[in-house]
Amino acid sequence: MGKIFAINDLRRGLAPTGARAPASGLLPGQDRLDALARPLRDLRISVTDRCNFRCSYCMPKEVFDSHYAFLPHGELLSFEEIARLARLFADAGVRKLRLTGGEPLLRKNLEHLVQMLAALRTPDGAPLDITLTTNGSLLARKAAALKAAGLGRITVSLDAIDDAVFRRMNDVGFAVQDVLGGIDAALAAGFGPVKVNMVVKKGTNDDQIVPLARALHARYGNAAVLRFIEYMDVGSTNGWRLDDVLPSREVLARLRAIGPLSALPATSAGETAQRWRLDATGQEIGLVSSVTQAFCGSCNRARLSTDGRLYLCLFASHGHDLRALLRGGADDAAVAAAIDQAWSARDDRYSALRGAATPALDADPAHAGERRVEMHYIGG
Ligand code: SAM
Numbered sequence: 053m054g055k056i057f058a059i060n061d062l063r064r065g066l067a068p069t070g071a072r073a074p075a076s077g078l079l080p081g082q083d084r085l086d087a088l089a090r091p092l093r094d095l096r097i098s099v100t101d102r103c104n105f106r107c108s109y110c111m112p113k114e115v116f117d118s119h120y121a122f123l124p125h126g127e128l129l130s131f132e133e134i135a136r137l138a139r140l141f142a143d144a145g146v147r148k149l150r151l152t153g154g155e156p157l158l159r160k161n162l163e164h165l166v167q168m169l170a171a172l173r174t175p176d177g178a179p180l181d182i183t184l185t186t187n188g189s190l191l192a193r194k195a196a197a198l199k200a201a202g203l204g205r206i207t208v209s210l211d212a213i214d215d216a217v218f219r220r221m222n223d224v225g226f227a228v229q230d231v232l233g234g235i236d237a238a239l240a241a242g243f244g245p246v247k248v249n250m251v252v253k254k255g256t257n258d259d260q261i262v263p264l265a266r267a268l269h270a271r272y273g274n275a276a277v278l279r280f281i282e283y284m285d286v287g288s289t290n291g292w293r294l295d296d297v298l299p300s301r302e303v304l305a306r307l308r309a310i311g312p313l314s315a316l317p318a319t320s321a322g323e324t325a326q327r328w329r330l331d332a333t334g335q336e337i338g339l340v341s342s343v344t345q346a347f348c349g350s351c352n353r354a355r356l357s358t359d360g361r362l363y364l365c366l367f368a369s370h371g372h373d374l375r376a377l378l379r380g381g382a383d384d385a386a387v388a389a390a391i392d393q394a395w396s397a398r399d400d401r402y403s404a405l406r407g408a409a410t411p412a413l414d415a416d417p418a419h420a421g422e423r424r425v426e427m428h429y430i431g432g
Contacts, residue, residue, distance in 0.1 A: 083145055084144050084145050084392055084395050084396065085396070086364075086395050086396060086397070086398035086399065087396065087397060087398055087399040088349075088398070088399055088401065090322075090349075090350065090351060090352055090398075091145050091352055092141070092144055092145040092146055092352060092354055092395050093145060093146060093147050093148060093321075093322060093352035093353075094146065094147070094148045094149075094150065094322065094352055094353040094354070095138065095141045095146045095148070095149050095150070095353070095354050095355070095356060096149075096150045096152055096353060096354070096355045096356070096430075096431040096432075097134060097138070097149060097150065097151055097152065097355075097356045097431060098152055098153050098154060098156075098355070098356065098357055098358045098428070098429060098430055098431035099128075099134070099151055099152070099153055099154070099156045099159040099162065099165065099358065100128070100153045100154040100155065100156065100158050100159045100358055101122050101123050101153065101154045101357075101358045101428050101429045102122050102153070102154045102155065102158050102428075103116075103153060103154045103155040103158070103187070103428055104155055104158060104187075104189055104224065104226075105155065105187050105189070105222040105223070105224055105226060106222065106223040106224055107211070107221055107222055107223065107251075108221065108223060108290065109251060109253055109283055109290045109292075110286075110287075110290065110427055110428065110432075111289075111426075111428055112223075112289055112290060112291075113223050115289045116289075123358055123359055127358075127359045128358055128359060129356070129358070129359065129360045129375060129378075131161075131164060131165040131168060132168075133360065133375065133378050134165060134168075134169075134356070135165070135168040135169060135172070136378065136384075136387075137356060137360070137374060137378070137387070138169055138172055138180075139172050140384060140387055140388045140391060141354070141391065142172055142173070142174050142175070142180055143175055143388060144388065144391050144392060144395065146180070146354075147174060147178075147180060147181060148180065148181040148182075148183065149169055149180050149181070149182050149183065150183045150184070150185060150431070151165070151166070151182070151183070151184045151185070152184070152185040152431035152432050153358070153428055153431060153432075154358065154428045154429075155186065155187055155189070155190075156184055156185070156186055157184075157186050157189070157190040157191065157194055158190070162194070162198070163194070163197040163198055163200070163201040163203075164201070166182060166184075166198055166201035166202055166203045167201040167202055169182050169202070170182055170201060170202025170203075171202075181204050181205070182202065182203055182204045182205075183203070183204055183205040183206070183207065184198065184203055184205070184206050184207070185206075185207045185208075185209065185249070185432060186206065186207070186208055186209070186234070187208070187209050187222070187226075187231070188208040188209065188210065188230070188231035188234035188235060189226060189230060189231065189234065190234070191206070191208065191231075191233075191234030191235070191237055191238055192230075192233045192234050192236070192237040193237075195234070195237040195238045195240070195241040195243065196237070196241045198241070199241040199242050199243060203243070205243060205246075205247070206238045206243045206246050206247075207246070207247040207248070207249055208231065208234060208235050208238070208246055208247070208248050208249070209248075209249045209250075209251070210228070210231050210232075210235075210248050210249070210250060210264070211250050211251055211257050211260070212228065212250075212257045212260040212264065213228060213260060213263050213264045213267040213268075214228070214260060214263065215227055215228045215229070217256075217257055217259075217260060218231075221253075221256065221257060232271065235248070235272070235276065239272065239275055244275045245274065245275045245276060245277050245336075246272075246275065246276050246277070247276075247277045247278075247279055247338070248264075248268060248276050248277065248278050248279065249279050249281055249340075250264055250278065250279070250280050250281065251281045251282075251283055252280050252281065252282065252283060252298045252303060253283045253296050253298075254283075254295065254296050254297060254298040255296065256296075258298050258306075261280065261303055261306050261307065262306055262307065262309055262310060264278065265278055265307060265310060265330075265335065265337065266310065268335075269330075269333055269335045274333075274334055274335060274336065277336045277337075277338060278335075278336075278337055278338070279325050279337070279338030279339070279340055280300065280303045280337070280338070280339055280340065281340040281342070282297050282298070282299065282300060282340060282341055282342050282343040282344060283296055283297050283298075283343070284342050284343060284366075285343075285367075285406075285424075286366055286367065286424065286426070286427040286432075287424055287425065287426040287427055288423050288424055288426075289426065294343075297343050297344070299341070299343075299344040300326070300339040300340070300341040300344060300345070301344070303339060304328065304339065307328075307330070307337060310330055310332075311330055311331060311332040311333075312330075312331045312332075313328045313329060313330055313331065313337065314328065314329050314331055315327070315328055316328060316329050316336070321350060321352070322347075322350045322351065322352040322353070323350075324340050324342070324347060325338030325339060325340045326338065326339045326340075326341065342403055343403070343406070346401075346403030346404040346406065347403070348400070348401035348402070348403050348404040349401070349404070351365075351400075351401075353366075354395070355430040355431050356374070356430075356431070357371055357425070357429050357430045357431070358429055359375055360373065360374050360375025360376075360378065361373050361374065361375070361430075362374050362391065362394055363425060363430045364394065364395070364398045364400050365398075365400035365401075365402050366402070366427070366430070367400070367402035367403070367424050368400060368402075368424070368425060368430075369423055369424055369425060371425070371430070372390065372394045374387065374390065374391070377390055
């Protein structure tokens with residue numbers, strides 16, 4: 053009887069020169085699809101569960117006070133562990149890494165991690181798209197070092213242009229001017245355009261939609277892309293109510309006070325924001341309609357928590373403990389197999405099932421007793 057070759061081995065032999073065989077056993081360029089045929093493309097990494105803001109919709113002061121037990125340092129994934137996992141995720145199809153938290157710039161020497169991630173390559177030799185989401189408070193100090201380390205893009209969160217509204221929302225009295233200083237530094241360092249995220253909470257900051265759009269355009273022209281995010285029911289500490297959500301279609305209606313807008317085509321598959329442009333100025337606006345127009349069908353995102361658990365949905369209550377594998381001495385093939393297995397079984401589509409309101413889903417016996425994980429821990 054002739055010798056039998058595993059088909060993977062034969063095909064790896066045909067891979068283009070320079071291509072690396074992924075530890076997962078997938079062929080270069082071959083997609084690992086989940087149970088709903090969605091590929092894995094985007095990994096969000098929470099590098100710290102701590103934040104220096106106390107936004108009521110995310111880390112309310114009453115819960116995240118001086119008694120709150122944040123993770124001790126030894127529980128956090130080290131930079132080496134994060135980089136190793138990121139390499140294995142790149143083998144499994146990930147093309148974009150987003151560093152987030154908590155406030156990612158609170159993690160000491162984050163630029164060292166960026167440098168390690170910038171050295172990674174996809175199986176066919178391309179660099180990864182490395183991005184960061186930050187509240188901007190430490191950005192003025194860090195922007196140049198992040199750029200030099202190889203960070204590709206930055207998103208800054210800013211919920212109002214009115215200083216009193218913004219200070220009230222971040223609940224630590226942080227000034228708008230200081231966030232704008234961070235955006236200035238990011239643009240000066242060569243991160244252009246910078247995306248600016250505004251979470252819209254009805255009755256709290258919805259009067260800021262038009263003023264923020266006008267102010268950003270006046271200051272940055274088209275170098276800042278403002279994105280309005282519907283307030284979501286992530287975690288279980290923010291007291292979310294559907295009544296507090298301003299649907300994106302209403303955001304759009306309000307923006308028409310500035311002038312007519314035209315829809316823009318999506319730039320990539322799985323893009324979270326619908327893109328619009330103000331006709332008169334060319335200012336780009338994004339609408340992230342996570343509540344009113346769920347985009348689970350194209351969701352290609354996974355999340356790695358601060359302590360190394362893999363979450364397959366922003367609204368998940370359980371994570372897969374990858375840190376236990378790493379610290380238990382598992383080799384690359386074993387960790388890659390765990391990632392593959394988790395992704396292949398993924399059938400999460402929380403937002404599509406949300407229906408009229410979260411309490412309906414919470415009342416579902418299949419979800420009884422589950423608490424959704426907090427966003428600062430798995431990364432926004
Ligand atoms: N600290 C960083 C920041 O402020 O950008 C990164 C982490 S933060 C959790 C990431 C993003 O999630 C921010 O833009 C924040 O406004 C958004 N976010 C937090 N809670 C949210 C919620 N309940 N609904 C919608 N967006 C939320």
